[in-house]
Amino acid sequence: DAGVIQSPRHEVTEMGQEVTLRCKPISGHDYLFWYRQTMMRGLELLIYFNNNVPIDDSGMPEDRFSAKMPNASFSTLKIQPSEPRDSAVYFCASSLIPGTQYFGPGTRLLVL
Amino acid sequence: GIQVEQSPPDLILQEGANSTLRCNFSDSVNNLQWFHQNPWGQLINLFYIPSGTKQNGRLSATTVATERYSLLYISSSQTTDSGVYFCAVDSSGSARQLTFGSGTQLTVLP
Numbered sequence: 001d002a003g004v005i006q007s008p009r010h011e012v013t014e015m016g017q018e019v020t021l022r023c024k025p026i027s028g029h030d031y032l033f034w035y036r037q038t039m040m041r042g043l044e045l046l047i048y049f050n051n052n053v054p055i056d057d058s059g060m061p062e063d064r065f066s067a068k069m070p071n072a073s074f075s076t077l078k079i080q081p082s083e084p085r086d087s088a089v090y091f092c093a094s095s096l097i098p099g100t101q102y103f104g105p106g107t108r109l110l111v112l
Numbered sequence: 113g114i115q116v117e118q119s120p121p122d123l124i125l126q127e128g129a130n131s132t133l134r135c136n137f138s139d140s141v142n143n144l145q146w147f148h149q150n151p152w153g154q155l156i157n158l159f160y161i162p163s164g165t166k167q168n169g170r171l172s173a174t175t176v177a178t179e180r181y182s183l184l185y186i187s188s189s190q191t192t193d194s195g196v197y198f199c200a201v202d203s204s205g206s207a208r209q210l211t212f213g214s215g216t217q218l219t220v221l222p
Contacts, residue, residue, distance in 0.1 A: 033210075043198065043212040056209065089153060101145065101210065103155040 004104035006092050012110045018080040021107045024073055025094030033101060034067055034077050035091040043091075049075065082111045114139045114203045116213035124219045125189050133184040133216045135199030143202035144175055145210065146184050150195045158184070158197075189220045 005024040013019055025032045033048040047057040052069045060067070064083070069075040079086055087110050093101040115138040125131055137144075146158040159166050159173040161182065166173050170189075175182040186193055196217050200210040 042214050043200075045209055045211075048209070091155065100157065100160045102157060103147075106153055106155075108153075 004092055004094055004102055006090075006104040006107050008107060009105060010108045010110075012112065013082055014112050015083055016081045017111075018078065019082045019086075019109060019111070021077040021090050021092075021109070023075045023077070023092030023104060025075070025092070026096075026102055027073070029094035029096045029102075030072075031095045031101075032069060032075050033093040033095075034075070035093065035103075037089045037091065037106070038087075046077070079109075082109075084111045087111050114141070114201060114211050116199060116201055116211055118197075118199055118213035118216050120216060121214070122217045122219075124221065127189060127191060127220055127222050129189050129220075130185070130187045131189060131218070133186070133197050133199075133218075135182040135184070135201075135213055137180050137182075137199075137201045137203075139203045140177065140180070141201040141203045143210065144182055145200045146173055146182070147198045147200065148193075148195050149198060149215070155198075186218075189218075191220045191222050194218055194220045 007022045030051050034046040037043045046059040047067045049069045067077045089106045089108050091103050091106045093103045095101045117136045119134045144162045145160050148156045161173045161175045163175050163177045170187045172185045196215040198215045199213045202209050
């Protein structure tokens, strides 16, 4: 398997623009997670899905953030409008059995 | 929520040396993982170890759940071991919601 795939790998945008991050989980995995990594706050869980249904979005920082999983092989994390403080590395992870989460390579987002 | 503390925060070793990284957590857990984040930012699974001991090559890990800590051992370190080592735990019952420690930055010198 190719592992968890994320796109784009790097994104530079201007404040106020919409940003869409994409993730393809490992085939057959029924859980998908979105994390954010910053120097100040480390790695934080934003939201996770089970069988395409959002289970816990308590980590989503504010209404400007939204995530969807329209099918088992695709998820998006959208920021609208983006702000400089959203600059971070965003990771997607997936798992099949409890406890073993596999991470994608991450998307480095810079909001100017 | 659960607190995760890792020590030491930074560690510098000469190639070939051994090291022990520690992870303390504040509540009982049903999921504990160790990750290595390499210099390119990739997070790599090392161990899923909510209890007991596991070994994989030069790496091994032990979790003593009753005393709320886990140890990661690196033997005969290599320069490719450099990076940040994270401990992540979940106590929610779902075994899904990982809380990460702040990591140990390991530098192995040639």
